[in-house]
Amino acid sequence: MNHANITEILNKYQGDESSLIAILQDIQEEYSYLPREALVQVSKEMNVPLSRVLSLATFFRAFSLKPKGKHSVHVCLGTACHVRGAQRVLEKFERELGLKSGETSEDLLFSLDAVRCLGCCGLAPVVQVGEEVHGKITPAKVTGVIKKYRK
Amino acid sequence: MPKLTLDDLAKIREKTKRLTTIRVGGEYRAKVCVHMGTCGIAAGARTIMNALMKELEEREIHDVLLTNSGCAGLCSREPMATVEVAGQAPVKYVDLTEKKIKEIFEKHVLGGKIVQEYALGIGSEKTDY
């Protein structure tokens, strides 16, 4: 973690307290998680209690306090995906990656999360890896998807 | 001073509307269809199409629909084009050259007068669009 980076993000919002969530989002984007030191720095420089920063960091789903993998796999469990068998797709990912939903692999290559609706319901079931969306996924297609990112 | 006045907004609207008419289908004064089968292209249909594109662009005309279709079946008389002025029967022109199509464009498409000497038949078939 680099303190100058955090300062740069903080400067963008000019100490505006209502931008706390946006600041955390920028940090999350930069590091793929919220490093504790970063939260301490935000608390100090913004002059808000650390408890308040942490309450935001733990309330919203977009934030993670643990590092995420290089490829973050989001398996959509929205309603359309659910009725088209997304649960089985998630389980296949869990088996193939050896991870439970919410975990990150030790080599920091993959993290696996079940998410609520990516808004691509027309292509259910849907899996998003990084920025890429894969539609009409079946348990049988999971191995192929993982292979694509493993290299 | 505002960045954009009501007048400016109307101008942008009119201009972009003209350029995007073909997406929504509007009133066309005429349709011109160039026959572009393999034989037509070999005989020089691309030249005809390019000449028509140029006419439209230079004259800033947006109410003439320019389309193409496959082989018209009369390969020996290619390049061919069909002109259909709104409300009139379509006219097929044959053995076209760049010079001839320019003349047809001027006289028939814009002027409404059929150029008899280049015409093959009148009202034989309708174009697709």
Add this chain to the structure above:
Amino acid sequence: MAEMAKEKAYRIHLMVCAGTGCVSNNAFGIKAALEREVKKQGLENEVLIVTTGCNGFCERGPLLVVQPGSIFYQQLTEKDIPHLVEEHFLKGRPVKKLMYTPPKEKTPVPVLSDIDFFKKQVLIALRNRGLIDPEKIDEYIARDGYKAVAKALTEMAPEQVITEIANSGLRGRGGAGFPTGLKWQMVRNAPASNGSLKYLICNGDEGDPGAFMDRSILEADPHSVIEGMVIGARAVGASEGFVYVRNEYPLAIKRMNIAIEQARDYGLLGNNILGTGFDFDIKIVRGAGAFVCGEETALIASVEGRLGEPRTRPPYPAQSGLWEKPTLINNVETWANVPIIIDRGAKWYASIGTLTSKGTKVFSLVGKINNTGLVEVPMGIALREIIYDIGGGIPGGKEFKAVQTGGPSGGCIPKEQLDLPIDYESLTAAGSMMGSGGMVVMDEDTCMVDVARYFLTFTKDESCGKCTPCREGTKAMLDIITRITEGKGTEEDLTLLEDMAHAVKDSSLCGLGKTAPNPVLTTLRYFRNEYEAHIRDRKCPAHVCRQLNVYTIDENRCLTVGKGCDLCRRNCASDAIRGAKNEAHRIVQEKCIKCGVCYDVCNFGAVKVD
């Protein structure tokens, strides 16, 4: 003012759908291939390639519509493009095999408007879909965009604008259906304390799983939302607006950002809009992933940088909202309807729809249905028309069971009510609600108890925890339902579940809790027999609740077709499968934990479930 560039006309416009659905199906690869081939054929001065927002027929993506003529190409691959460009755009011969052929038919339907999926749709909120490049403000203007702003700012008094919206009968498209005009009037009337600030918010926190119309509008036609907001700001006297977009929608955020920049460049946002002296500007706020933030007071809290927890109403945001100032909140689809109502008049809008629900509604038609996608239909259309005429019915010859509307706040509507005309009141009477317009179709393979469990899992996870009935009640209900799906339920559980549902409904603080029991109550009302089968017979009729399933292996099939591939044994989580490679396998029932892995991994259909 912007330079008027020399007009360049093209004889063909290729409208490439770049909604999120098609993008995930390689729409940009298709676009690149089109550019390459068009150039190769020397057609770059004749053919214009345009990227548009979502076309709606996501099921068939990636999509391309060729203008003029609206020739509809679907399920394209990069390999198809050289042939398509040469045949259609060079030689003028449309390519039939890339067109849409309805299931069970042989002849393709070339023209978009002739396809059943599109035929019955009436596009108002989605009026520009597929017709403009959302990143080009001029193309929006060409579709009569910003005409309504000009009218509202120069020809109408704010009160007149509000009257027009009220007379149109427009109601909130985000869920509850509150009359929009009335809301605007409340904000206009609210005394602005501490100076004269009032705020506007566009709620784009589309959290309902199964609904994506707001995403589509933000991606396909962001200017319609901006224009609606400028009109609203003028009507209520607001000077600053916020568009709150879900974090999960990066493309929507990007396109909205571009649109705001362009509107500022043209002076359609900022100071002295169109020279009228009216000032208004918009900022984007990214959501951070909390379903409860769709609730307006929770959303306001999170815009202020606080925890997204709701508070009691009154005071309503119209009286005291963002930073305790009067605040007007409408959802994306509502805002997108505003400009066209002002442009074409309340009377026109009110002529569409039913007595109490005017205009159209956008639904996302998803789940077990042939034509999945986004549809906009007049209020009052029968459910049957949406599912069978537009949606093309249920795939695989299966039987329709129910349609879920309104997301986690809504309910399931059974087959018997297929002729229900859809509007706010009829859906509520059926025990469901309009919600944001998700319509998830379910067939005979869907277990309704599982569906109720699914939604309770969702609301339990998303409950912010502030009020007890919601926090504890959703969990208690989920425990009961889970028990039932595992075959451990009793008859008394159903009564308890019903009582608890009513208690949570009556006593929760905000809409999330008040509506969370709806999926339970409607499934109990219409599908009680399925609950009873789980309890009395310890069976899940749809074989979804795996703890009630019995897995067996057809030993003959395993050996003859699968050659005893051993995959199931290697994947078995509980060491319950006996056998070795090239032998028939079998499951030791006492050891089976019913995870269903063997069923999923078997490539030969040898694992049976009962």
